[in-house]
Amino acid sequence: MTVGVRHSEMGALLGFAERQLYVYKRYWVWEVVWLFYSIVSVLSIGFLASGLSAVGGASPGFDLHRAQLYLLIGALLWGYLSLVFMEAAYAIAWERWEGTIEYTFMAPVRRTTHLMGICLFAIAYGLARTFIVLLAAIAIFNLDFSHANIPGALVVLAAAIVPLIGLAILASVLPLLSPQKGEQMSFAVQGFLLLVSGVYYPLSVLPVPLQLAGAISPLTYALDGMRRSLLDGAGVGDELPTVGILVAMGALLIPAGILVFSWAEKRAKRLGLLKRSG
């Protein structure tokens, strides 16, 4: 790739992220509604821990603050990861709704640049929104992070982005394969990840087949690592194996996602699916 082409791909990458920013600015009321929804969802999970002890579901040694933090880490991280996942997964569906899919696919831009541009914005937006939700949770539950190792947690969070991008690209293929049902299939994939990734419970409570599915979900390792750092103070050095697993999964998932997307794009061009009405 020449310097000129690299420069133009970088401009396009920023163009996709900037376009998403413009769209969100125009739909800001919706974003306020979604932010409110995220806050109340996370708070209700926090109160679930309080409720467990109130209804006698907790053992004598039950540590309410630890349980609250355990569940809130799951809720916050899930909120962030699912937002990035769905934003990227909706990259194609969104173009179809707006009627711009043909224009975007005719632009002289590599598909990797297109998808990475969408992911770039989703990651930045997801981090900003999750930070606001975190502030609300801290204010309501008076969370204790005195045992937490923040650098360790941040390293895991950063590493988790890599396989997440791969998963999101794979999910964005679905609306390309089926214009009518692809979006709903993205929800089904997201729901399955929630079930098997240990968001609100340890994997050990699941039946063995689901535990096996959880073992190949990158979110499982991201959540484990975050909890180790935030609950038990695991440092950057302790998290290196988790970081290695996450990066290795990303190194497989991103090229796989791009390959599958490329195949789906060729199929869509053969069948005439690249149009606004599907």
Place this chain on the structure above:
Amino acid sequence: MNSPAVELRGVRKAFRRRERESGAHWWKREWKDKVALHELDLTVDKGGVTGILGPNGSGKSTLIRILGTLLTPDVGRAFVFGWDVVADALQVRRHVNRVSVEAAFFKELSPWENMVYAARLYGNTGGTRRRVVEILETLGLPRDVIDQPMKQLSRGQQQKVAIARSFLTAPSLLLMDEPTTGLDPRSKKEVQSVLESLRSQREITVLLCTHDMDEAAAMCDRVLMMDGGRVLADGTPGELSTRYDAPSLEDVFMHLTGKRLEAEEMEEVAP
């Protein structure tokens, strides 16, 4: 680049659909091919406006979508300035832009936001705001329109922004797929005159799909008449009139197909 602007060699495109025979059980559906383009050979030299005339389902949109790299031919090869539309799709896209019957914009975004997005995709961002204002003013759009959401603009204004956007990206081949369909007569005239004046500013090859015979006669240097996925006639508007002893292009079409183009309401073949 010495290659022609467009070259098609035996291009065929069909779409598969599952259909139920009349009177057959509801579960009994069979795959059927609907041919949108029959083995088409075509060469369009650089420069000038080539009109593609035909009713819905004649194959003109399929042809435009193949040249825009949105469809792949089943058989044959298509080239744009010598680049294969399948093997060299990225190169082709660097030289092509399209204005379609429905202006493809993010409707909540303003013309400025849509155009800066287009400029970034085409790697063409230097001095964009000034150029966007210049182009839109040349098209006769009021300056305050630039920051209003596209959905608040009339269809005529949206089409002008679409043309402005295509010129912002400086294409060598402009695919215009019924850009004036559905516009009121005044907007139609304005869009046509904008195209004429912009053509005079830089060398560009235009493929113009239209139902409008008067538009084709006024704007096109060459006309292809299509029906049922085949080219029925090819020549300048004057040559076609002389060849078929018909006073207008509408009469030429009538002579060739036995039907009037404006009365055709066939369904589009492409899915």
